[in-house]
Amino acid sequence: MKRLPNASAADWLLAGLVPHGNSGPPYIISTCAQLIPPIYDAYAMIFHGIEAEIAPRHEGHSWASWERDQPHEPGTPPLIAMLRDTSTLVRGGGAPQGETRRVLWRELAASLGLRFSPQLSDRELTKGFGGSWPRHFFGPAEGRLDAVQLAALAAILSRHSAAPDVLFRYWWLAAGAFDPALDLVFQGPILDIATLHEEPHLMRCTPSHWFPADRAWCVASDYDCSFTLVGGTRALFADLLAHPVLEALPLRQDEPIFPPRELG
Numbered sequence: 181m182k183r184l185p186n187a188s189a190a191d192w193l194l195a196g197l198v199p200h201g202n203s204g205p206p207y208i209i210s211t212c213a214q215l216i217p218p219i220y221d222a223y224a225m226i227f228h229g230i231e232a233e234i235a236p237r238h239e240g241h242s243w244a245s246w247e248r249d250q251p252h253e254p255g256t257p258p259l260i261a262m263l264r265d266t267s268t269l270v271r272g273g274g275a276p277q278g279e280t281r282r283v284l285w286r287e288l289a290a291s292l293g294l295r296f297s298p299q300l301s302d303r304e305l306t307k308g309f310g311g312s313w314p315r316h317f318f319g320p321a322e323g324r325l326d327a328v329q330l331a332a333l334a335a336i337l338s339r340h341s342a343a344p345d346v347l348f349r350y351w352w353l354a355a356g357a358f359d360p361a362l363d364l365v366f367q368g369p370i371l372d373i374a375t376l377h378e379e380p381h382l383m384r385c386t387p388s389h390w391f392p393a394d395r396a397w398c399v400a401s402d403y404d405c406s407f408t409l410v411g412g413t414r415a416l417f418a419d420l421l422a423h424p425v426l427e428a429l430p431l432r433q434d435e436p437i438f439p440p441r442e443l444g
Contacts, residue, residue: 181348181368181375189365190349193217193389193398211434212409215400216389218433220411224420225298225437227427228320228406229329230288231280236316243269244312270306271313282328283317285427298431301438302406320406323354323385330373330386332425333408337399338370340416343392346370351388354403407437 196217209215212223238246247269285305289296292308302320306313319326325333337346350364366376366387373390376383386401386408397412409431410420420428431437 181366181372181381183381184347184365184367187349187363187365189347189367190363190389192395193349193391209402209405210436210438212411212431212437213433215402215409216398216411216433220398220413220433222412222414222417223431223433224410224417224428225431226325226329226333226408226410226420227285227300227429228322228324228408229326230283230285230317230319231276231326232283232314232318233276233316234279234281236314237277238315241315242309242312243271243273243315246315247273270311271302272318274318276316276318280318282425296429298429298435298437322406323401323403325386325401325408327374328425332423333399333410333420334370334373336416336419336423336426337392337397337412339419340412341392341394341396343394343396344369346373346390346392348373348376348387349389350383350385351403354385354388355383409437 196219197215198211198213198218212218212225216223241249285300286296288294288305288308289300292305294300294304294308345367346369348366348368350366352359352362352364355362355364364383366381368375370390370392373387375381376387385403387399388402389398389400391398397410397416399408399410401408410416410428411433417430420426421430
């Protein structure tokens with residue numbers, strides 16, 4: 181995997197996106213076309229993975245109740261103490277303490293009486309849980325597919341382009357650069373995507389966009405979203421829907437990807 185000297189290889193992609201302000205409030209992602217150019221035959225949404233401890237140590241606790249029970253650390257910086265006192269942890273907050281199993285979004289939706297659709301979000305699940313997830317649930321990660329999903333998606337995509345290498349773009353915020361002039365683009369074999377999380381790159385998110393040189397497909401993982409979008413051929417779309425690990429749903433390019441009340 182090599183880093184390119186500049187991000188110009190992604191200019192076509194950024195030029196083809198529908199501006200945020202044209203659909204929904206400015207700067208709010210509301211449709212697929214704001215993350216992937218509307219040039220593909222089919223689009224899909226992949227929900228990021230959720231894990232649950234098989235033998236939970238905090239049965240019956242929510243993340244919020246667990247957080248309230250934690251003792252205050254002496255010497256906590258005032259800003260951190262203030263944030264803790266004025267916010268509530270509703271999901272996540274560390275690594276599982278034991279063996280885990282995968283929890284499917286469709287299963288959670290059914291158990292909570294919610295519709296399994298592209299408009300299902302982690303916020304909707306949070307409401308279904310009464311405002312805070314069970315303490316023994318972990319994920320979904322924002323901006324990042326888990327290792328199993330990443331490998332499965334890369335393997336499928338590798339069969340749907342003749343290009344030997346793939347370009348991986350990181351939006352500057354996802355790259356941790358905190359400089360709008362520092363979008364990063366890497367190039368390499370698609371099955372080497374996991375090495376982006378290793379030395380010397382240490383990228384903490386899934387690439388914001390990845391696509392082959394022939395642009396046969398495009399993948400987008402926004403920094404703030406717990407899902408990944410894919411645009412491509414109908415054959416690719418069929419492979420995604422059939423995969424047992426990738427919880428994929430069909431998506432129109434102009435279809436809202438959040439419930440309307442989340443956009444206000």
